[in-house]
Amino acid sequence: METIKISLPTAFMLETLRANGVTDEQILKQINKKDVSPWQKIDTTFDFQELVNLATNSEKDFESIITDGYSVKFMTINGLKNLLRLKFNKIQDQDYQQTEKGITDLILTEQELATIKQMLSKNCILHVYGNKISIDFY
Template identity: 30%
Template sequence: MIAHNKEPVTLSQWDALLLESLRNLGWSEDELLRRVHAGELPADDSQFQFDYSRLTELAGSHPSDFEQAVRQGYRIKYNTLRGIASWIRLALGQEPQLLLEPGRESVICAFHAEEHARLASVLSYGWVVRKDSSASTEEKTVYLIEPLIRG
């Protein structure tokens, strides 16, 4: 019998940011799932001003997909440069640099191997993560996150 790897659940970039923001509250996966399903969610006073009721709607309409996203991870359907930078801030607690020069747009950040793997696992198709060996340190490697095809 051949085991099939199930594709990860896909979330919108905004839903992924909402989820990562809630993870920062330190709740267990079970607590996060319970609170989202029950609509017992905090008011957000961050720069994002998240309205977490969106996740309650998502969990209600697609409960198994939402649980899989929380417990096993997800892939983002479509990323933007600023969205990637926001995800890195929320999910990895890092402050990335945005390069917005036309034709060279990218997000630059230093990661440990496990942080790099986590980012690579969630990015939507159409993005590449490559090492910037000129800027790496002994502890972390600097990466450029760029569009696969430049317009």
Template identity: 35%
Template sequence: MTVSITLWEAYLLESLRSKGMDNETILTYIEQQDIQALNEFDNSFDHTDLIMTENLATIKQAIFSDYKVKFITVNGVKNLLNMKFGLQAGEDYEMDNSRFSNIPFSNDQLKTVETMISPVWKIMNITHKNDGVLADVIHASDIVDE
């Protein structure tokens, strides 16, 4: 079962991963309540909320499996694409308001994004390439029925 976490919790996890911390180490520091080690490894956020959460079991599950972000904003999508996959707006894909176009994903990354983003975001215009896919992520309010 896919667990749901907040955008903030996703930022905290993905910021550690993007800097190279593996899942086992993240879990160890959380279980040991070692905020100092987490914050020294990645000082872009205060990781206290990972330890002080009332949803520790959910966080642990999110570390080792796919998760869904409960509510995700335009900037949330943009930031997670960067943190989780190293993708930059304007360099790797095009961004216009609440439309992200021609995002290059591996097949596994596409599956992760499909699971991760909330239902108000839709993945559309999937084009299969030799090494993966190009896809658009569009806010549901911007989809025009033809």
């Protein structure tokens, strides 16, 4: 089954909620209630109503995004760095190095690697060298 593609800002909203302790079950519950008010204090820059709109368009797709994961429609280097920080607590110059083409020397668990493979957009190429990963953009 192919994963649902979402925008980078939508991915940031979901991963920000998760990074702040909001569970997938809580996300689904609040979205079903169409009440995102509890999340406004987590990050005031996001319009979490966009998640409600996404779920309204296709409840089944939204549930799949939450439970099965997603891929990003178009990834940027800064977008990748932010997702690595939010989702895996990986920090540039500590856990990986930025290069001219992308990032290198990233170490992930098998589960994290499977997740990042799923999340990356078509403009990214993932390379695995032993236990180190690099991701190039084109």
